[in-house]
Amino acid sequence: MGIATVWTFEMQTLLMDTSTIQTILNTFLSGMILLVSIVVSINSIVLSHDMSSVTEQEDRVQGTIKFRRDLSELTALGENPTNPGSFLKVMSRIISTRADALADELEGADKELVDEIDEYSGLVSDAAEKLGAVDETSGAEFVILWKGLGFDYGSLIEGSQTIISSRDTSPERFEDLIDAFELFAIGKEYFKTLYYTTEVSKLSQTLLIVALPAILFNASMIIAINGQVLPSGLMFGIPLLQPFVAVAFTISIAPYLVLTAYMFRLSTVARLTVSGGIFSLK
Numbered sequence: 167m168g169i170a171t172v173w174t175f176e177m178q179t180l181l182m183d184t185s186t187i188q189t190i191l192n193t194f195l196s197g198m199i200l201l202v203s204i205v206v207s208i209n210s211i212v213l214s215h216d217m218s219s220v221t222e223q224e225d226r227v228q229g230t231i232k233f234r235r236d237l238s239e240l241t242a243l244g245e246n247p248t249n250p251g252s253f254l255k256v257m258s259r260i261i262s263t264r265a266d267a268l269a270d271e272l273e274g275a276d277k278e279l280v281d282e283i284d285e286y287s288g289l290v291s292d293a294a295e296k297l298g299a300v301d302e303t304s305g306a307e308f309v310i311l312w313k314g315l316g317f318d319y320g321s322l323i324e325g326s327q328t329i330i331s332s333r334d335t336s337p338e339r340f341e342d343l344i345d346a347f348e349l350f351a352i353g354k355e356y357f358k359t360l361y362y363t364t365e366v367s368k369l370s371q372t373l374l375i376v377a378l379p380a381i382l383f384n385a386s387m388i389i390a391i392n393g394q395v396l397p398s399g400l401m402f403g404i405p406l407l408q409p410f411v412a413v414a415f416t417i418s419i420a421p422y423l424v425l426t427a428y429m430f431r432l433s434t435v436a437r438l439t440v441s442g443g444i445f446s447l448k
Contacts, residue, residue, distance in 0.1 A: 170408040178405050187411060188391045194418035195384045201421055202377045209370040233352060240349075250357050254314055257350045258298025264343040265290035279329075286325055290343070293317060311361055314354045315438045319347045358439060362432065369428040377421045387414045 170177045237247060240260050247253040265287045269280075297317045326340040390396070396407055 167404075167409065167412045170404055170412075174404055174408075177408055182407075187414075188388055191384055191388050191391070191414060191418060194415075195381065195388065198377050198381050198384070198418070198421050201425065202373060205373050205425065206370050209366050230356075233349075233356070236349060237353070240346075247353075250311055250314065253353050253357065255298045257346070257353065258294045261297070261343070261346045261350065262291045262294040264346050265294065268339065268343065282329055286329060289325070290322055293322065311357065311435065314357070315435065317350070317354075319350055323347055358435065361435065365428060365432055369425070372424055372428075373421055376424050380417050380420050384414065384418050 237253075237256070241247065241256055242259070247256045268283050268287045294317075297313060299313075323344060326344060330340065396410070398406060
């Protein structure tokens, strides 16, 4: 439509070649049908993970209960970390408290060690404070998950290992903090898995809802063009054929836009998660 407002007559001449438009719409039609088939098949593969034996289901449930039990032992009164937001708040408090406790056990220690641990403790506390600032974040579960992905616990664990090796200090000093990092990592991976499953299910559902009307509309447009049932007249100084074709192309490309939006989110989470642990690929 933008091109049509600048080169109206040239665009009208191009669109009068209805065989080209019909060929393009035919390609869109076959592509939409193929796209829906592929995505639904992928969704079936992803969801088949939940269709497992009783033993695997038992192990999964027991693992979840054990994680919940370990987490509940560290939660305060009134805290119930059942969703990503509340989980990040709890882990922020736990990590910050254990980071501050590092400096409380350094009486009579070497000054350089005290300064280095103080600096490290402050770094961890600042990162934990940003992690727990969920109330300042507006958005859906993707935004909350994004905050969790931004917490680089791998480099913080590496920092503690550096202090242990360079200062010849006891690893037990950092055990509670590293356990908290480990608990956070397990919870983050679990919520990430739930997010993947939910998004793939939503993708199939949304794509089916969008694609069916798009396929019907696209097929109707092909029939109309083949029968030379084309609009005539002007709308805002532009021949009606041009908005007619623009609407057809927009509706035909809608399923691809839906797929693009979901794939951008899923691929972004996958890419950031690759470098979220102790080891990373740059």
